[in-house]
Amino acid sequence: NAGVTQTPKFQVLKTGQSMTLQCAQDMNHNSMYWYRQDPGMGLRLIYYSASEGTTDKGEVPNGYNVSRLNKREFSLRLESAAPSQTSVYFCASTSPGVAGANVLTFGAGSRLTVL
Amino acid sequence: DQQVKQNSPSLSVQEGRISILNCDYTNSMFDYFLWYKKYPAEGPTFLISISSIKDKNEDGRFTVFLNKSAKHLSLHIVPSQPGDSAVYFCAASATGNTGKLIFGQGTTLQVKP
Numbered sequence: 001n002a003g004v005t006q007t008p009k010f011q012v013l014k015t016g017q018s019m020t021l022q023c024a025q026d027m028n029h030n031s032m033y034w035y036r037q038d039p040g041m042g043l044r045l046i047y048y049s050a051s052e053g054t055t056d057k058g059e060v061p062n063g064y065n066v067s068r069l070n071k072r073e074f075s076l077r078l079e080s081a082a083p084s085q086t087s088v089y090f091c092a093s094t095s096p097g098v099a100g101a102n103v104l105t106f107g108a109g110s111r112l113t114v115l
Numbered sequence: 116d117q118q119v120k121q122n123s124p125s126l127s128v129q130e131g132r133i134s135i136l137n138c139d140y141t142n143s144m145f146d147y148f149l150w151y152k153k154y155p156a157e158g159p160t161f162l163i164s165i166s167s168i169k170d171k172n173e174d175g176r177f178t179v180f181l182n183k184s185a186k187h188l189s190l191h192i193v194p195s196q197p198g199d200s201a202v203y204f205c206a207a208s209a210t211g212n213t214g215k216l217i218f219g220q221g222t223t224l225q226v227k228p
Contacts, residue, residue, distance in 0.1 A: 004158070031213065031214055033214050033215075035218075040220055041220060042119070042121075042204060042218035042219050042220045042221055043159070043204065043206075043216075043218040044218070045215060045216070048214065048215060050213070058215065059217075090158050090159070092158070092214060093214075094213075094214040102147050102149055102164065102206075102208050102213065102214060102216060103149070103161045103164070104151075104159075104161065104214045104216070105161075106158030106159050106160070107158050108156065108157055108158050109156070109157075109158055
Protein backbone atom coordinates (compact mmCIF):
# COMPACT_ATOMS: atom_id res chain seq x y z
CA ASN A 1 0.00 0.00 0.00
CA ALA A 2 2.44 2.66 -1.24
CA GLY A 3 -0.10 5.49 -1.66
CA VAL A 4 1.78 8.52 -3.02
CA THR A 5 5.49 8.11 -3.74
CA GLN A 6 7.82 11.05 -4.34
CA THR A 7 11.40 11.02 -5.57
CA PRO A 8 13.94 12.25 -4.71
CA LYS A 9 13.53 12.78 -0.95
CA PHE A 10 16.41 15.25 -0.83
CA GLN A 11 18.15 17.33 -3.49
CA VAL A 12 20.68 20.16 -3.48
CA LEU A 13 20.90 22.32 -6.58
CA LYS A 14 22.93 25.30 -7.64
CA THR A 15 21.17 28.41 -8.87
CA GLY A 16 20.24 28.00 -12.52
CA GLN A 17 20.25 24.21 -12.55
CA SER A 18 17.16 22.29 -13.56
CA MET A 19 15.53 19.26 -12.05
CA THR A 20 12.32 17.27 -12.01
CA LEU A 21 10.46 16.01 -8.96
CA GLN A 22 8.62 12.78 -9.64
CA CYS A 23 5.32 11.71 -8.10
CA ALA A 24 3.30 8.53 -8.55
CA GLN A 25 0.11 7.31 -6.89
CA ASP A 26 -1.34 3.82 -6.92
CA MET A 27 -4.83 4.61 -5.63
CA ASN A 28 -6.41 5.20 -9.05
CA HIS A 29 -7.07 8.82 -8.09
CA ASN A 30 -8.10 11.24 -10.81
CA SER A 31 -6.65 14.45 -9.39
CA MET A 32 -3.08 15.23 -8.41
CA TYR A 33 -1.48 18.29 -6.80
CA TRP A 34 1.87 19.84 -6.03
CA TYR A 35 2.21 21.94 -2.88
CA ARG A 36 5.21 23.61 -1.30
CA GLN A 37 5.70 24.16 2.41
CA ASP A 38 7.73 27.06 3.72
CA PRO A 39 8.29 28.11 7.34
CA GLY A 40 5.52 30.40 8.55
CA MET A 41 3.58 30.01 5.28
CA GLY A 42 1.80 26.69 5.54
CA LEU A 43 1.32 24.75 2.31
CA ARG A 44 0.71 26.59 -0.95
CA LEU A 45 -0.61 25.07 -4.17
CA ILE A 46 1.79 25.26 -7.12
CA TYR A 47 -0.01 23.32 -9.85
CA TYR A 48 -2.70 20.71 -10.06
CA SER A 49 -4.17 18.23 -12.51
CA ALA A 50 -7.88 17.63 -12.11
CA SER A 51 -7.76 14.65 -14.46
CA GLU A 52 -5.39 12.93 -16.86
CA GLY A 53 -4.53 15.29 -19.70
CA THR A 54 -5.27 18.54 -17.85
CA THR A 55 -3.10 20.83 -15.73
CA ASP A 56 -3.80 24.20 -14.13
CA LYS A 57 -1.93 26.81 -12.16
CA GLY A 58 -2.35 27.13 -8.44
CA GLU A 59 -1.43 29.95 -6.10
CA VAL A 60 2.35 30.05 -6.73
CA PRO A 61 3.12 28.63 -10.23
CA ASN A 62 5.95 30.95 -11.31
CA GLY A 63 9.22 29.16 -12.03
CA TYR A 64 7.60 25.73 -12.32
CA ASN A 65 6.19 23.47 -15.00
CA VAL A 66 4.26 20.24 -14.64
CA SER A 67 3.45 17.17 -16.69
CA ARG A 68 0.62 14.72 -16.08
CA LEU A 69 2.34 11.78 -17.73
CA ASN A 70 -0.55 9.36 -17.19
CA LYS A 71 -3.18 8.77 -14.53
CA ARG A 72 -0.57 7.62 -12.00
CA GLU A 73 2.24 10.13 -12.50
CA PHE A 74 2.52 13.90 -12.09
CA SER A 75 5.93 15.56 -12.29
CA LEU A 76 7.10 19.03 -11.27
CA ARG A 77 9.97 20.66 -13.13
CA LEU A 78 12.17 23.56 -12.13
CA GLU A 79 13.77 24.85 -15.34
CA SER A 80 16.19 27.31 -13.72
CA ALA A 81 16.28 26.90 -9.95
CA ALA A 82 16.42 29.96 -7.71
CA PRO A 83 17.17 30.19 -3.96
CA SER A 84 13.52 31.25 -3.43
CA GLN A 85 12.53 27.75 -4.52
CA THR A 86 14.25 26.20 -1.50
CA SER A 87 11.35 24.43 0.13
CA VAL A 88 9.73 21.12 0.96
CA TYR A 89 7.55 19.92 -1.89
CA PHE A 90 4.55 17.67 -1.39
CA CYS A 91 2.65 15.77 -4.01
CA ALA A 92 -0.94 14.78 -3.22
CA SER A 93 -3.86 13.04 -4.87
CA THR A 94 -7.59 12.65 -4.45
CA SER A 95 -10.61 11.67 -6.44
CA PRO A 96 -14.18 12.93 -6.86
CA GLY A 97 -16.52 10.32 -5.57
CA VAL A 98 -14.25 9.57 -2.65
CA ALA A 99 -16.04 10.74 0.49
CA GLY A 100 -14.70 14.28 0.35
CA ALA A 101 -12.41 14.99 -2.56
CA ASN A 102 -10.87 17.66 -0.35
CA VAL A 103 -9.30 14.77 1.55
CA LEU A 104 -5.85 14.67 0.03
CA THR A 105 -3.39 11.82 0.37
CA PHE A 106 0.10 13.30 0.55
CA GLY A 107 3.50 11.88 -0.23
CA ALA A 108 6.32 12.09 2.29
CA GLY A 109 7.81 15.19 0.69
CA SER A 110 10.91 16.20 -1.24
CA ARG A 111 13.28 18.63 0.46
CA LEU A 112 14.96 20.87 -2.09
CA THR A 113 17.79 23.29 -1.34
CA VAL A 114 18.95 25.77 -3.97
CA LEU A 115 22.34 27.36 -3.29
CA ASP B 116 -2.90 38.31 2.42
CA GLN B 117 -3.28 35.14 4.44
CA GLN B 118 -6.84 33.92 3.98
CA VAL B 119 -6.45 31.21 6.61
CA LYS B 120 -4.57 32.08 9.78
CA GLN B 121 -3.39 30.05 12.70
CA ASN B 122 -2.13 32.71 15.07
CA SER B 123 -0.59 30.37 17.63
CA PRO B 124 2.64 28.85 16.29
CA SER B 125 2.83 26.44 19.21
CA LEU B 126 0.81 24.94 22.05
CA SER B 127 1.88 22.79 24.97
CA VAL B 128 -0.57 20.75 27.07
CA GLN B 129 -0.41 18.02 29.66
CA GLU B 130 -1.37 14.48 28.76
CA GLY B 131 -5.05 13.85 29.50
CA ARG B 132 -6.04 17.51 29.24
CA ILE B 133 -7.85 19.22 26.39
CA SER B 134 -5.95 20.70 23.44
CA ILE B 135 -7.66 23.54 21.58
CA LEU B 136 -6.21 24.66 18.28
CA ASN B 137 -7.65 27.74 16.62
CA CYS B 138 -8.00 28.93 13.05
CA ASP B 139 -9.43 32.13 11.55
CA TYR B 140 -10.34 32.79 7.96
CA THR B 141 -11.27 35.84 5.91
CA ASN B 142 -12.91 34.48 2.77
CA SER B 143 -16.68 34.08 3.22
CA MET B 144 -16.76 31.85 0.12
CA PHE B 145 -15.04 28.99 1.94
CA ASP B 146 -17.51 26.12 2.16
CA TYR B 147 -15.42 23.28 3.54
CA PHE B 148 -12.80 23.16 6.27
CA LEU B 149 -10.31 20.48 7.17
CA TRP B 150 -7.61 19.73 9.71
CA TYR B 151 -4.46 17.89 8.73
CA LYS B 152 -1.83 16.50 11.08
CA LYS B 153 1.85 16.29 10.19
CA TYR B 154 4.68 14.39 11.83
CA PRO B 155 8.32 15.28 11.04
CA ALA B 156 9.63 13.87 7.76
CA GLU B 157 6.15 12.74 6.74
CA GLY B 158 3.41 14.22 4.61
CA PRO B 159 0.28 15.71 6.18
CA THR B 160 -2.52 13.28 6.90
CA PHE B 161 -6.22 14.09 7.02
CA LEU B 162 -7.71 14.31 10.50
CA ILE B 163 -11.23 15.71 10.41
CA SER B 164 -13.40 18.04 8.34
CA ILE B 165 -16.55 20.12 8.52
CA SER B 166 -18.91 21.54 5.95
CA SER B 167 -20.00 25.16 6.24
CA ILE B 168 -23.60 24.02 6.76
CA LYS B 169 -22.64 22.45 10.08
CA ASP B 170 -21.25 23.90 13.27
CA LYS B 171 -19.76 20.78 14.82
CA ASN B 172 -18.27 17.48 13.73
CA GLU B 173 -16.92 14.76 16.02
CA ASP B 174 -14.66 11.83 15.37
CA GLY B 175 -13.54 10.01 18.48
CA ARG B 176 -11.28 12.27 20.53
CA PHE B 177 -11.36 14.98 17.88
CA THR B 178 -14.08 17.61 17.48
CA VAL B 179 -14.10 20.54 15.10
CA PHE B 180 -16.29 23.57 15.79
CA LEU B 181 -17.20 26.16 13.16
CA ASN B 182 -18.43 29.67 13.94
CA LYS B 183 -19.30 31.18 10.57
CA SER B 184 -20.30 34.57 11.90
CA ALA B 185 -16.88 34.94 13.51
CA LYS B 186 -15.09 33.18 10.64
CA HIS B 187 -13.43 30.96 13.20
CA LEU B 188 -12.93 27.25 13.66
CA SER B 189 -11.30 25.24 16.36
CA LEU B 190 -10.07 21.70 16.85
CA HIS B 191 -10.54 20.11 20.27
CA ILE B 192 -8.59 17.02 21.26
CA VAL B 193 -9.84 15.29 24.38
CA PRO B 194 -8.05 13.68 26.07
CA SER B 195 -4.69 14.68 24.62
CA GLN B 196 -2.08 11.95 24.23
CA PRO B 197 1.70 12.18 23.66
CA GLY B 198 1.18 10.65 20.20
CA ASP B 199 -0.87 13.71 19.28
CA SER B 200 2.32 15.79 19.32
CA ALA B 201 2.59 17.04 15.73
CA VAL B 202 2.01 20.08 13.54
CA TYR B 203 -1.68 20.74 12.84
CA PHE B 204 -2.75 22.57 9.71
CA CYS B 205 -6.13 24.14 9.20
CA ALA B 206 -7.25 24.21 5.55
CA ALA B 207 -10.21 25.61 3.64
CA SER B 208 -11.78 25.20 0.24
CA ALA B 209 -13.82 27.67 -1.80
CA THR B 210 -13.96 25.51 -4.90
CA GLY B 211 -16.32 22.79 -3.83
CA ASN B 212 -15.24 19.21 -3.73
CA THR B 213 -11.62 19.51 -4.89
CA GLY B 214 -8.15 19.30 -3.45
CA LYS B 215 -7.46 22.99 -4.06
CA LEU B 216 -6.98 24.00 -0.47
CA ILE B 217 -5.79 27.13 1.31
CA PHE B 218 -3.71 26.19 4.35
CA GLY B 219 -2.93 28.03 7.54
CA GLN B 220 0.62 28.34 8.82
CA GLY B 221 0.32 25.42 11.21
CA THR B 222 0.38 25.02 15.00
CA THR B 223 2.91 22.74 16.68
CA LEU B 224 1.24 20.81 19.49
CA GLN B 225 3.33 19.25 22.22
CA VAL B 226 1.60 16.91 24.64
CA LYS B 227 3.70 16.31 27.72
CA PRO B 228 3.48 12.97 29.56
